Amino acid sequence: xNKTHLTVCxxxxxxxxxxxxxxxxxxxxxxxxxxxxxxxxxxxxTEATFDDSDWExxxxxxxxxxFGPFSDEHNxxxxxxxxxxxGWYRKHFQVGSELKGKTVSIEFDGAMNDAYVWVNxxxxxxxxxxxxxxxxxxxxxxxxxxxxxxxxxxxxxDLSSRWYPGAGIYRNVRIKYNEPTHIAQWGTYITxxxxxxxxxxLLVVSTINNSGAPVGIQLESTVLDKNGKPVATAxxxxxxxxxxxxxxxxxxxxxxxxxxxxxxxYLYQLVSQVIxxxxxxxxxVSTFGVRSLEITSEEGLKLNGKQVxxxxxxxxxxxxxxxxAVNYRALERQVQLMQSMGVxxxxxxxxxxxxxxxxxxxxxxxxxxxEAFDEWKIGKVANGYNNFFDEWHEKDLRDMIKxxxxxxxxxxxxxxxxxxxxxxxxxxKVAKKLADICRDEDPTxxxxxxxxxxxxxxxxxxxxxxxxxxxxxxxxxxxxVKEANPDMIIYGSETSSQTSSRGVYHLPIEADVRKETGQxxxxxxxxxxxxxxxxxxxxxxxEKHPFLLGEYMWTGIDYLGEPTPYGGRDNSTNGxxxxxxxxxxxxxxxxxxxxxxxxxxxxxxxxxxxxxxxxLLPHWNWEGMEGKNIPVYVYTNGEEAELFLNGKSLxxxxxxxxxxxxxxxxxxxxKGIYESPYRLSWEVPYQPGALKVVAxxxxxxxxxxxxxxxxxxxxxxLEADRDTLSASGVDLSYITVSVVDEKGTLCPRAEHxxxxxxxxxxxxxxxxxxxPRSLTPMKGNKMxxxxxxxxxxxxxxxxxxxxxxxxxxxxLETSQLVLTTKAENQ
Numbered sequence: 001x002n003k004t005h006l007t008v009c010x011x012x013x014x015x016x017x018x019x020x021x022x023x024x025x026x027x028x029x030x031x032x033x034x035x036x037x038x039x040x041x042x043x044x045x046t047e048a049t050f051d052d053s054d055w056e057x058x059x060x061x062x063x064x065x066x067f068g069p070f071s072d073e074h075n076x077x078x079x080x081x082x083x084x085x086x087g088w089y090r091k092h093f094q095v096g097s098e099l100k101g102k103t104v105s106i107e108f109d110g111a112m113n114d115a116y117v118w119v120n121x122x123x124x125x126x127x128x129x130x131x132x133x134x135x136x137x138x139x140x141x142x143x144x145x146x147x148x149x150x151x152x153x154x155x156x157x158d159l160s161s162r163w164y165p166g167a168g169i170y171r172n173v174r175i176k177y178n179e180p181t182h183i184a185q186w187g188t189y190i191t192x193x194x195x196x197x198x199x200x201x202l203l204v205v206s207t208i209n210n211s212g213a214p215v216g217i218q219l220e221s222t223v224l225d226k227n228g229k230p231v232a233t234a235x236x237x238x239x240x241x242x243x244x245x246x247x248x249x250x251x252x253x254x255x256x257x258x259x260x261x262x263x264x265x266y267l268y269q270l271v272s273q274v275i276x277x278x279x280x281x282x283x284x285v286s287t288f289g290v291r292s293l294e295i296t297s298e299e300g301l302k303l304n305g306k307q308v309x310x311x312x313x314x315x316x317x318x319x320x321x322x323x324x325a326v327n328y329r330a331l332e333r334q335v336q337l338m339q340s341m342g343v344x345x346x347x348x349x350x351x352x353x354x355x356x357x358x359x360x361x362x363x364x365x366x367x368x369x370x371e372a373f374d375e376w377k378i379g380k381v382a383n384g385y386n387n388f389f390d391e392w393h394e395k396d397l398r399d400m401i402k403x404x405x406x407x408x409x410x411x412x413x414x415x416x417x418x419x420x421x422x423x424x425x426x427x428x429k430v431a432k433k434l435a436d437i438c439r440d441e442d443p444t445x446x447x448x449x450x451x452x453x454x455x456x457x458x459x460x461x462x463x464x465x466x467x468x469x470x471x472x473x474x475x476x477x478x479x480x481v482k483e484a485n486p487d488m489i490i491y492g493s494e495t496s497s498q499t500s501s502r503g504v505y506h507l508p509i510e511a512d513v514r515k516e517t518g519q520x521x522x523x524x525x526x527x528x529x530x531x532x533x534x535x536x537x538x539x540x541x542x543e544k545h546p547f548l549l550g551e552y553m554w555t556g557i558d559y560l561g562e563p564t565p566y567g568g569r570d571n572s573t574n575g576x577x578x579x580x581x582x583x584x585x586x587x588x589x590x591x592x593x594x595x596x597x598x599x600x601x602x603x604x605x606x607x608x609x610x611x612x613x614x615x616l617l618p619h620w621n622w623e624g625m626e627g628k629n630i631p632v633y634v635y636t637n638g639e640e641a642e643l644f645l646n647g648k649s650l651x652x653x654x655x656x657x658x659x660x661x662x663x664x665x666x667x668x669x670x671k672g673i674y675e676s677p678y679r680l681s682w683e684v685p686y687q688p689g690a691l692k693v694v695a696x697x698x699x700x701x702x703x704x705x706x707x708x709x710x711x712x713x714x715x716x717x718l719e720a721d722r723d724t725l726s727a728s729g730v731d732l733s734y735i736t737v738s739v740v741d742e743k744g745t746l747c748p749r750a751e752h753x754x755x756x757x758x759x760x761x762x763x764x765x766x767x768x769x770x771x772p773r774s775l776t777p778m779k780g781n782k783m784x785x786x787x788x789x790x791x792x793x794x795x796x797x798x799x800x801x802x803x804x805x806x807x808x809x810x811x812l813e814t815s816q817l818v819l820t821t822k823a824e825n826q
Contacts, residue, residue, distance in 0.1 A: 032091075032106070032173040033060040040064060040087045046118045048149040052090050059729075062089075063112075065167040066323025066766075070775040072581045076567045077381075079164035079560035080584040080775075083112075089152040089169055097145030103178045103211055104142050107135040107185065109171035109355060111154055112324065118151040128388045129396050130156070130165060131317070131351035133403060135176075135185045139211075157383035162374065163316055163586075164560030166324020171354055180212035183272055183284040184245060186402040190270060190288045191444050200257035200290045202232070206272055207247045210240040218275040221250055223268055231255065231268075259304050260289025260408040262344050265365035267408075289362065289408030295446055295468060297489045301411070301549050303367075309542070310367070310550025311608040312345035313338055314494060316559035317353060320593045321766025321778035321793055323560070326354045329732040330793075333721065335360050337591055338556050341601050342608025347450075347493065347552040350374035350417040352400045361409035369448065369552070370404050371414035372397050376430050378420035394437060401441040410445065413438045417450040417493075418472060422457045431465040450493035452531075458484070468549070473497065473531045475541040476668045482547055491549035492542070497532035499565050499587035500524050502598040502770050503748055503787025505618040509631055511665030513565045518580065518773050520565065520587045522599045522617065523633065525662045528565030528587065533666040535600065536676040539607055553604070558589040563772060585772040592770030594791040595734060599633075606635040607678065612702035613637055614695035619748035620707045625686045633660065634680040638695030638702050643682050646689040652696075653680045711741040713750050716807045718817040720794075725762070727821040729798040732765060735817060737807055739788045750788040752809040756781045758794065761821045762803035765795035796821045 037055035039045075045052065065083040074080050095104065106124075108115065113130030116123065119141035127134040142148055156167045189205040204221055216239050223232040232252040240246050258266040267287050274282035294302040301308050315338075319330040331354065338346065345367035348357070352372060361368050373393070379386035397415070404410055415434040421427030435447040446467035451457040454474050458481070463469045470493025471478065481490060501519035509523055520526055527533055538551055564587065566580035585593055590600035602615030614636040622630055634641045636655065643650040659675035666674075684691070692706035717738040725731040739750035758764055758781075766778050769786035776783050783790045794805060803819040 061325040063323035063325040084158040100144040159381040182282040202252040260291040262365040312552040313556030314349040321768040428461040431462040492551035499528035511663035558593040594768040594770040614703040629683040636695040710745040716815040725796040760803040761801040766793040
């Protein structure tokens with residue numbers, strides 16, 4: 001083992017570009033999302049003369065598969081949605097004759113997958129990996145002053161991932177007009193070798209492309225604070241060779257720097273300008289943060305000198321009812337939900353994320369592990385990345401790091417997850433090669449990977465090729481690994497895998513999944529898959545072993561596909577049989593597919609937050625169970641809690657002292673009972689009315705929560721997360737729809753079908769109820785309630801005004817909600 005890799009203190013004081021937005025003078029990068037035509041067909045639409053007059057008009061980002069329908073003709077592992085087949089996108093566009101002499105390039109943030117791009121009938125490039133961004137120079141193909149045609153062919157296959165990948169040009173697209181001499185794509189790399197309260201030294205490497213004759217330039221680099229005030233500047237005189245790409249390095253000093261932190265995510269901007277004969281011909285803006293990061297086996301992770309325990313989640317890239325189509329507000333809402341649960345870090349499972357996610361984490365103060373691959377040479381699914389690995393892994397990995405290395409939120413690079421090379425004696429060679437690429441592109445951050453086949457990655461030496469070892473679902477082996485490798489840095493890269501369905505409670509409490517229901521109980525004692533265990537087990541191990549960096553629970557938000565614990569494994573195709581259809585999405589998360597918290601959300605919140613809170617479960621509608629005991633669980637970050645039924649105290653219980661028994665049907669524990677110190681519980685004879693809990697700290701009440709027996713459903717309650725939207729054409733409001741009685745109490749068993757209509761400056765972008773078995777299309781205007789709730793997503797147009805949403809359901813009063821859209825300058 002290389003001890004330097006394991007004990008090194010990495011001081012990253014890095015940087016970090018939020019979007020590395022390219023802004024050439026006079027002709028800025030142009031959003032290229034509008035005006036596309038789409039058709040899913042086995043055809044050849046490459047030629048400019050091809051007749052596309054009957055194609056569907058679409059705006060990017062676009063995911064054709066989310067429109068469905070859900071069907072057992074498609075694999076449940078990928079969500080039962082039509083992710084396969086050939087799909088074509090075409091766009092007719094003009095490039096003015098006045099732009100002749102500039103270079104023209106097209107930039108895709110991601111296309112799923114195996115993208116081929118033609119301009120005016122000429123193939124300009126191919127990129128098979130759907131999760132990575134890419135750019136093609138299309139200058140030779142452009143007809144200046146005339147109409148141009150771009151055609152993009154995608155050919156995704158079912159089982160290209162172990163979950164729902166989406167299909168289509170699902171991330172943003174831009175067209176760029178540059179002078180022949182300009183800063184390259186992802187062309188700045190900013191690090192801070194030293195930082196003190198008095199000053200931070202910046203080292204900036206800029207790469208300048210020159211497609212013309214030799215030229216002398218000035219490169220001016222200026223740092224702006226958050227108010228746009230210059231705080232540092234440097235100018236270099238450079239000679240660029242003909243048709244060459246030239247890196248240039250310069251140092252700058254920021255006096256009295258403001259540090260980026262999870263509590264204070266302060267961001268600077270670096271403005272880089274290329275100047276020829278006194279004229280600015282190119283401008284490039286990079287957003288970054290100044291911060292120090294140290295990771296050691298002795299003191300764990302220290303951000304700006306302060307130790308931080310990673311309370312993290314893994315997140316897939318789909319956005320529930322929006323599918324894989326990227327939307328900034330949808331991603332922002334996800335991150336905000338996670339932060340409210342106490343999350344301070346995200347692992348991008350198991351591929352490079354949309355750049356917008358990192359922008360948001362930079363802005364909100366969330367740490368990120370960026371992960372590259374779920375497969376290397378050995379495939380897990382029939383049509384996975386292993387088919388492209390040999391040819392593309394180095395290009396894809398280097399591009400990922402170049403794009404993301406200026407983000408202050410990024411703390412590590414992950415080269416893989418649960419890769420099957422763990423079982424091969426020579427698997428370490430691939431791990432070493434990938435780790436070396438990461439260190440070459442960015443020596444300021446450590447390299448990690450998520451290993452699950454203990455002890456294989458240690459036996460076959462893969463674990464010794466990375467700087468930080470991630471262990472998936474091995475809480476009882478942390479100590480074994482540490483004792484055998486005292487200098488090793490370890491964390492839980494995937495933990496728990498608990499499964500549950502929001503608002504579903506199975507009685508009596510049992511350890512086994514009830515296959516006949518297709519749902520998992522929200523008492524959160526049934527784990528489902530054989531590798532899983534309740535969160536309580538991980539909490540205990542993290543407390544017991546301070547050498548651990550923390551954990552990344554699987555997974556923060558439910559996602560499409562991989563419907564564990566339902567669906568039998570089909571080893572012949574590495575997929576799922578559809579025996580348990582219609583289960584078509586995951587049950588793993590504390591937040592459902594609609595973005596509504598489950599009970600487990602509050603269990604994590606009770607461990608990961610300090611703001612006083614208390615939560616109790618289940619609901620209190622148990623008709624026919626009068627006089628019979630109902631298990632009641634309470635989660636709180638208080639010291640003790642007192643339960644009341646219809647005003648009568650049922651006694652206080654002390655957290656950590658009064659233990660809650662859980663069925664111990666998970667690996668690593670003998671069959672029997674596991675007693676949790678993280679939950680309080682009572683056995684309560686059911687009678688209708690009000691169940692209330694009060695949490696205490698040092699004898700003082702700090703929080704309370706109540707559930708009420710609901711009467712007959714009467715109304716629909718509409719609650720928007722945001723009443724005012726930007727008239728940008730892409731902004732969203734998530735409206736939670738609850739079936740309630742006349743008093744406004746949630747009816748927890750309601751399943752009413754709700755129909756929506758909308759008027760004004762908005763449209764319905766999606767509907768979802770969080771039920772992993774619902775086959776109702778999520779791109780429509782109808783959805784049934786699940787455990788009394790559902791969500792409708794409203795998207796703004798580009799015109800200011802009002803949006804009126806109307807909700808109707810048979811037997812219930814019609815409800816309306818009015819939203820407002822405003823232009824940014826209003």
